[in-house]
Amino acid sequence: MTLFTRTLHLSVRLIRVQARGSTQIHCKYSKKTANIIDGKKISAEIKAEVKKEIDQWVGQGHRRPCLIAILVGEDPASQKYVENKMIACKAVGIESKTIRLADTTEESVLLTQIDKLNQDSNVDGILVQLPVPEHICEKKVMNAVDPQKDVDGFHTINVGKLMANADTFVPATALGVIELIKRYNIPTFGKNIVICGRSKNVGLPMALLLHSDAKYELPGHEATVTLCHRHTPPEELEFFAKRADIIISATGVVNLIKPQMIKPGACVIDVGINRITTEEGKTKLVGDVDFEGVSKVAGYITPVPGGVGPMTVAMLMFNTLKAAKQLVNNNN
CATH class of the missing domain: 3.40.50.10860 (Leucine Dehydrogenase, chain A, domain 1)
Structure with a gap:
């Protein structure tokens, strides 16, 4: 096989991609739509798990x-x-x-x-x-x-514990994003992750969790994280984004993340929630990502609505159950 033939063969080889519950075949360089990360489905799973734990907790004689x-x-x-x-x-x-x-x-x-x-x-x-x-x-x-x-998870003490990778309450939106990445088996070890937005409630907690060592009490995810924000020049944001295996945007800027900024096959998590008025005069929810364009390049993408939003509520339920158990344990 000549080098040219081998290269051509490799360029069109099919990659088997595991998507929750099914196996899909994709051409490596095809423009097929990305796998949708279903926040509604995962949040329902988490709430069902929390409900089961609460029922067991109450069954042991504890109050709700x-x-x-x-x-x-x-x-x-x-x-x-x-x-x-x-x-x-x-x-x-x-x-x-x-x-x-x-x-x-x-x-x-x-x-x-x-x-x-x-x-x-x-x-x-x-x-x-x-x-x-x-x-x-x-x-x-x-x-x-x-x-x-x-x-x-907004108290200074809990923020400090998060920075030290100690067990603590993680802000629900950040925790929800991490949970989506985990449950869709998106690899983070050694990967490049770009986070757009440095808020103390979303961007920064995600950066702390994603970059840190997995050996700690609150395990990190071993990625190389670049944290961008409003003062990052557009050309620099695009430079970093093109090299990212995972892009997470939480800025509230409509269409900040465009198709030409995406590495083929990357995972794109859209935390933005923006209300815009359509040409018909109706109100519509959109995120930070040009969903239609980016979904033709990315491997995985979250929709808005139906992506990160439901996860925030689900992880708040998780944190509340955690608080109840810790208060009982601390008083015993």
């Missing part, structure tokens, strides 16, 4: 886990997010309640309310829905929540 959400103001998006969390609580068997406060509520009143919940032994998890009104200091509110009940 309890999650309290505090909603300050009347932001429609925040109201919807909290509503979805309460629906999920009911589905998995977690007791829940939403405390609603006016957007004029003083910071001191909110802090007092949090302190009461910290002292309540029947409450396992506390979350304050973000954003809070501008006159309230978000950092002070996050650090007012007892770290043992901080199911959002």
Whole structure:
């Protein structure tokens, strides 16, 4: 076989790709649509697992886990997010309640309310829905929540534990992304990962988990991580993205990630949630990724909606059960 013939043969050889529950055959350089990472399906699996654990927990004589959400103001998006969390609580068997406060509520009143919940032994998890009104200091509110009940993973102590790879509450969205990668068997060991967005709640936690050593109490995923953000020049972002085996975007910038930025076969995780108005005047949810174009190049891709969003709620349920078990163990 000549070098030319061998090269031609290799360029069209078929690669067997394992996709959840089925085997698909793809030409290495074909432009077939990427495998869709189904966040709805995986989140349903996780909630079913949490429900089973809660039923066993209650069967052992423990009370049901309890999650309290505090909603300050009347932001429609925040109201919807909290509503979805309460629906999920009911589905998995977690007791829940939403405390609603006016957007004029003083910071001191909110802090007092949090302190009461910290002292309540029947409450396992506390979350304050973000954003809070501008006159309230978000950092002070996050650090007012007892770290043992901080199911959002936003308290400085829990952030510090995450950096040290100690067992802690991982922010639900970041944990959801990691879980999607794991359950779809996307390899991370030695791979190049580009994260667009450096927020303390999403981008940075993912970077900490993905780059670190697997030997720690909170195992890392052994990847080489590049963390890009709003001040990364577009040409530099494209330079890094083209070399990435996994791209995760969490910026809220529509169509930030374009097809020409994608390495063929890469995994693309879209955390962005943006509301746009279509030509017909309707509101539509889209992410940071040009889904139609990128899906023709990528190997795996998450849709918006239906990708990372459902995972955030599912991992909040996971964290609430974890908090309930830890509080019992710590009191024994």
